[in-house]
Amino acid sequence: MPKIHLLLFLLLLTSGIWSAEESCSRGEERPKRYLLYDVNPGEGFNLRRDVYIRIVNLVRRLSQSDNWVLVLPPWGNLYHWRSMARGTFFPWRTFFDVHSLRRWINVVEFEDFVKANGPTIQQAYILQHYAEGWQGNWEEKYDERPCINQHAFKFSSTYLGRAETILHDEYGGTWYWAARRSMRFSDTLRQEAAQFRQRFLNSDDAKDGTEMTEDWRDMKPARRAGRGGPYISVHLRRMDFINARREEVPSLKKAAKQINQILKKHNVTTVFVASDAPLNELEELRGLVSGSVVWYEPSNEVLEVGGDGAVAIIDQIIAAHARYFSGTYESTFSFRIQEEREILGFPEETTFNRLCGKNPKCEQPAKWRIVY
CATH class of the missing domain: 3.40.50.11340 (Rossmann fold)
Known part of the structure; x- marks a missing residue:
């Protein structure tokens, strides 16, 4: 273009x-x-x-x-x-x-x-x-x-x-x-995500190694020191991507199979899913995954504060704090989560990953490393 x-x-x-x-x-x-x-x-x-x-x-x-x-x-x-x-x-x-x-x-x-x-x-x-x-x-x-x-x-x-x-x-x-790094999320949305992590994912910044300084210019964390909460996260793009990138986006069964493998590898039992899928597809995915499947459902108060934009950011914050993340091919939503994880100092191998579609051994995302 x-x-x-x-x-x-x-x-x-x-x-x-x-x-x-x-x-x-x-x-x-x-x-x-x-x-x-x-x-x-x-x-x-x-x-x-x-x-x-x-x-x-x-x-x-x-x-x-x-x-x-x-x-x-x-x-x-x-x-x-x-x-x-x-x-x-x-x-x-x-x-x-x-x-x-x-x-x-x-x-x-x-x-x-x-x-x-x-x-x-x-x-x-x-x-x-x-x-x-x-x-x-x-x-x-x-x-x-x-x-x-x-x-x-x-x-x-x-x-x-x-x-x-x-x-x-x-x-x-x-x-x-x-x-x-200057594009930090608002305190309101960060607090909402933190409360969800504590309540449903047993996750907080102190335990997860993801504490941040007040001024982003002062923050140069020990590289690859972030541990993350005791869960994995997945961004599963559906809707228009099912047709536009049908070779690269997995079916629910293929997504569940990959999620189960990741859960076993990282010895956790919970996956947080950020997705634009309808509720019936999320419920279907829950029935296919061997562990616990969690997603964020906004209250009316959150929607009044920031609508779908607020939900998108809260999803990204929660996904970014997981022990391991896997995204969707060529999705800017997944790119932004990977950037957040780079800023937080997570290991590259737990950050730059994606779910495979038709090919079970698909090419993984490029590693855009943070530069101070």
């Missing part, structure tokens, strides 16, 4: 296309400049978290010469968020610790930006693919061209549409992991 490299876009923003403000005199604080962005409405929650890392490091580079602030786009109705009423939006503080985000770059909630500046922007860049395609010769490039689709904006600041088009500058590098 055609993309634009983050550094190429940085050149665009600082080129003659962009009219920069005059520099301040020595000792004066530079005026704030705001960057807003959006993502293709069809993209899911966990891909949007990855796009945030791309944008946040773009803003960090821009902030080396100007006083830039990133405006956080509210979370709206996404494909997998079925419990939300149409038109419902959540600020970032619902899901993430915004103070933690600010330890990497300056960010502001969209609603606070509008209150302070009004609903206007000075410039809008809509990132789009090439109308003629790439004709078999992909390369990193950009051009200023007329919009393929018509856009109407009456927005002081700069707006980026379709920000998922931007590529990472250094995927898996120091800046990537700094931005990713």
Whole structure:
């Protein structure tokens, strides 16, 4: 899929296309400049978290010469968020610790930006693919061209549409992991997950070796020291993946067979399952697994606080704290759990795994190791 490299876009923003403000005199604080962005409405929650890392490091580079602030786009109705009423939006503080985000770059909630500046922007860049395609010769490039689709904006600041088009500058590098580590979940959701772990999985951070410092910048744990709770976890993606990746996604019987093998290998009797499967499939899986099968069921209070987004994060926190994790092929949900486990310091062999589909000896995920 055609993309634009983050550094190429940085050149665009600082080129003659962009009219920069005059520099301040020595000792004066530079005026704030705001960057807003959006993502293709069809993209899911966990891909949007990855796009945030791309944008946040773009803003960090821009902030080396100007006083830039990133405006956080509210979370709206996404494909997998079925419990939300149409038109419902959540600020970032619902899901993430915004103070933690600010330890990497300056960010502001969209609603606070509008209150302070009004609903206007000075410039809008809509990132789009090439109308003629790439004709078999992909390369990193950009051009200023007329919009393929018509856009109407009456927005002081700069707006980026379709920000998922931007590529990472250094995927898996120091800046990537700094931005990713800053994305700590909100205290409310972490506490909910901790209570579930204690109640149903006999798991807590002190026993599991997963305690974290208040400031993520101070945390450099002994590598591979995380033990995890006395359970394994599995992300079992179903729904659209059953057809879209039918060779790679196991049937319930094949999933259960692999889960039983993992339970025996790690000498535990409980598996936590994070899945988009309907309840009847989860019950069927429970009947096929030799141990105890547990999944998280949100209360009405949790759904009121953060809807399906809150449930997704709580699932990921619980799954990330297991003694062993196995995910689903090419699922960004599984990728995010693996990242959480890297941050917590789990051994690689207990983290970068996936359930096999048709081929019982499938290729396992690439190991994206944390860099400080």
